Amino acid sequence: MKTRVAVLLSGRGSNLEALIEAGQDAYEIVLVASNVEDAPGLAIAHAAGIATFAHAHQGLKRAEFDALIDAQLRAQDVEAVALAGYMRILSEGFVEGWAGRMLNIHPSLLPLYKGLDTHARAIEAGDHFAGCSVHIVTTGLDDGPVIAQARVPIMPWDTPDTLAARVLIEEHRLYPRALAEYVRML
Ligand code: GAR
16 A cells, blocks of 8 residues: 655645656655645646645744644545655644654755755855755754765855755655655554
């Protein structure tokens, strides 16, 4: 049986696309939900025939908004959640409700550079390597146990954008593999 997965995103959706294209036999994406009503990632979901839910978070308390998302996930019998560029901090209640069943991909070699502007910070620090991490989501920001990582060299001529593009290629390879391996263990 494939694990029923929901993807939460706020933007472009290139990781969603990679998760869909990988066509893993371990999971099936049954819902894509967003806090941004016109997130481009929603169109990727539509094109793939995946159900979507989008609702602006503005005007709602964090826990209220998360309860809306949670209701959608429960209605679709979702078994695991994959955050893919979901740029909103989750409420403790939501995280606890999905404890051990929610993964995130973050564009740094965690525990380095939690939060935003990861690539600029890695370049600024003079690091020789950057990368991406898939981790289990806990209540701390970008803080849960790391289950998979990929790294890329930082070139002397890199800008945050060129580095982001190199890391993104690895994200697209890493996330489908890590998600498939993880859900097999649930
Ligand atoms: C990705 O680089 C992802 O790692 C990052 O947002 C981008 C989303 O791109 N996530 C975070 O920074 C979470 N802390 P995408 O919408 O094309 O998948």
